[in-house]
Amino acid sequence: MIRKTLLGLVVAMTPILSAAHSKSEATTPGDGATVSEVPELSMRFDDPMRIISVTLTAGGADIAIERETGMEPAEEFRAMPSEALAPGDYLFEWRGMASDGHPMQGSFSFTVTE
Ligand SMILES: [Cu+2]
Structure with a gap:
């Protein structure tokens, strides 16, 4: 009885699982957030992601960040601003390789206030 129920669940979930590949679930700061300081930048994925490149820009100008997470696939990626972020609007962009290739x-973007 239990086995049959579990099997039914697996069958029901298979189309969702096969259609999905890792994606960003949440970020720090949150997308669209207004914050007063940014001690770190992070992204969480529902499946390990190899992050190949990241950029942080403000008004088109590159802002220096330092990766904490290396090139190995990870469910959490972290980087730190090299210097405290000045007030302004920021855009964080990333490229990566999902575990399915x-x-x-x-x-994601956020605003830093005074
Ligand atoms: Cu995919």
Whole structure:
């Protein structure tokens, strides 16, 4: 009885699992957030992601960040601003390789206030 129920669950979930590949679930700061300081930048994925490149820009200008997470696939990616971020609007963009081999990219933005 239990076995049959579990099997039914697996069958029901299979199309969702096979269609999905790792994506960004949450970021720090959150997408669209207004914050007063940014001690670190992070992204969490639902499946390990190899992050190939990241950029942080403000008004098109590159802002220096230091990767904490290396090139190995990880469910959490972390980087730190090299210097405290000045007030302004920031765009974080990334490119990566999902665990199923698909190239992925994404971005999130946030605002730093005084
Ligand atoms: Cu995929």
